[in-house]
Amino acid sequence: MSVVDRPVLAGASPLAQNAAFAGFVRTGATLEMKAFTGVTGDAGGFAVPREIDAQIDTLLKGISPIRSIANVVKVGSAGYRKLVTTGGTPSGWAAENAARPETASPVFVEIAPPTGELYANPSASQAMLDDAAFDVEEWLAGEIAMEFAKAEGAAFVSGSGVSRPKGFLTSATAATADGVRAFGTLQYLASGTAGDFSANPQERLIDLVQSLRGPYRQGASFVMNAATLARIRKFKTTDGAFVWAPSLAAGVPATLLGYPVVEAEDMPDIAANALAIAFGNFRAGYIIAERTETGILRDPYSNKPFVNFYATKRVGGCVTNSEAIKLMKFSVA
Incomplete structure (x- = not known):
């Protein structure tokens, strides 16, 4: 099967997809996974379509416990801001015909969750992709979900806030x-x-x-x-x-x-x-602020005869x- 025949990401044509596979985008600083070949008995898979991205989110919620109880918001850019009032709006009592003096204004604090980029970079030989007798999509979704959940679960609890979420225990x-x-x-x-x-x-x-x-x-x-x-x-x-x-x-x-x-x-x-x-x-x-989708790039060129699958997800978090x-x-x- 040629590269053009493989599934493409939602919203991208085969030609646009092949152009995107020419190299990696920015990498985070969290995770790596080793290469998979037929010799070692391990496996690889197809690039992840939109349906698998939803499956990854489901697995993350089950594996990363803080995600299941925190406030998770989807963002469309790297920056996210949230305003919090610290004292409310003061009020006062007055007689029916008494003057109403101005009361104090509420005090706002801006919350900006520190963000970082989770990444996974598994690879598989082309022969393994051609011959593998297993569900490669399910394999890839499970591998990414497990590794992402492991890293973010630790960050939500004790993350330093430097290129990753800030855990509540580090407050x-x-x-x-x-x-x-x-x-x-x-x-x-x-x-x-x-x-x-x-x-x-x-x-x-x-x-x-x-x-x-x-x-x-x-x-x-x-x-x-x-x-x-x-x-x-x-x-x-x-x-x-x-x-x-x-x-x-x-x-x-x-x-x-x-x-x-x-x-x-x-x-x-x-x-x-x-x-x-x-x-x-x-x-x-x-609060957990994350990009709406997991980004997946399929790169068959940089590391022949292996095909690299580069998955990234931007996640931030902090106490609000x-x-x-x-x-x-x-x-x-």
């Missing part, structure tokens, strides 16, 4: 309450013991829940890794009941103190001064509302 933190902390600073509550829970861990978890204002608790979730969750699932109340409530129906998540728990393996283990547990409404507190996410710090104070 500034303080023990002060809402209305006192500087904008963008997350509040943490101490566990009471360095590197461990205090004598009454259930009470500390309740304090963490109640530190979040009522409107944000609607739709809030716990976020922690599996090791931390294993510790918490063993906690019991004074009457011997587990604080963890297992799910009794398919599709209904298990709960902790009435709130679902999201397992994110990129969260740190319990250790001295570790921010190992997060609780909050991530849809209100964390520092009152909507609370952290537990495993420290004395």
Whole structure:
């Protein structure tokens, strides 16, 4: 089968597609995947059409846990800005015939999520593409989805914000309450013991829940890794009941103190001064800005006899509302 006969990306003619394959566009700084040949037993696939791009998004939501609970917006350019008001619009009381003096104007803060470019660059021999007895489209979608999810999942939690999203754990933190902390600073509550829970861990978890204002608790979730969750699932109340409530129906998540728990393996283990547990409404507190489509280039020229498939996706993220996410710090104070 000739190159012209292979599927083209949506909106592109075969001639335009071949011209695009002459070289790579800008690369990010995240991922690489090795070459695939018939000798090694691995496989390659066709360039990804629009239908497979939707499949990648579905897999990402299932693999990257923060994506499933955060506010995900589609953008058409590299830059994205969001305005947030920090104090609302002040008001006042007046008698029926009294003057109405001017009140203060609301204060705005501009949020610009740091962005980076995820990339994957698998390759396959032309012989493998011609002879492979497997679904190459499904293979390519799965490979890209797994690698992209692995990288972005870590970035949403602890990303530095340099050429990648800024994770919520890398935001500034303080023990002060809402209305006192500087904008963008997350509040943490101490566990009471360095590197461990205090004598009454259930009470500390309740304090963490109640530190979040009522409107944000609607739709809030716990976020922690599996090791931390294993510790918490063993906690019991004074009457011997587990604080963890297992799910009794398919599709209904298990709960902790009435709130679902999201397992994110990129969260740190319990250790001295570790921010190992997060609780909050991530849809209100964390934003993910991404380009609407995954870009795929098929390049059969640069690395003969291999065909390179270069996939890129621009993704950004940061905390947008520092009152909507609370952290537990495993420290004395």
